[in-house]
Amino acid sequence: MLYTFLPIAKTLSIFVKMKRLISYIIVILGIFPLIGCSTPRISSVNASSPTLLHENENINGEWEGLLTFQEGILSVKDPAFRTLQYRLVLGSSEAQVFAKNTISGVWEEAMPQLFRVSRTGSNAVLQATDSGKDEDGTWVETWIFVLTNRSTEELQVEFVRMVNNIDLPISVPGKVFSYGGSGKFVKLRGR
Structure with a gap:
């Protein structure tokens, strides 16, 4: 039963x-x-539509600020490199990125003529990828800056750097490494 x-x-x-x-x-x-x-809002509005960009959200111009770095796959242990000064010069579709050399104090352009800008409204992404050869063989490096207006005179900036030394075996420390930083930038002049 x-x-x-x-x-x-x-x-x-x-x-x-x-x-x-x-x-x-x-x-x-x-x-x-x-x-x-929640899921990001998806819209069929044309991203180049002038209605998406408000007057106070214009990020074109020259901006400068400090990025404070967090540990990534390769940690940033040297205190001299925990906070670095950057300058961003933004146009409508191109950008220049300068880093201030902590030893000489000279501004050096990073990846000249490679940065591109993608933007919608108050937000923008600056991206550049480069490749070359050094004593470790071939390397591929990408820098990405994500920006948004805090005000007409201040940006919030997030940064990520990723490097792959593609000829090195996976067992070698530093074959692939990354780190990121964030900070606030102030507007030096408009464009």
């Missing part, structure tokens, strides 16, 4: 578990928008 009720009991048990799982999913879906875990 007990054997005839086992399939029914298993079916009921599965049903209860499924009902509990569905209630968890409903609760999670209801909470995500409240805690900011």
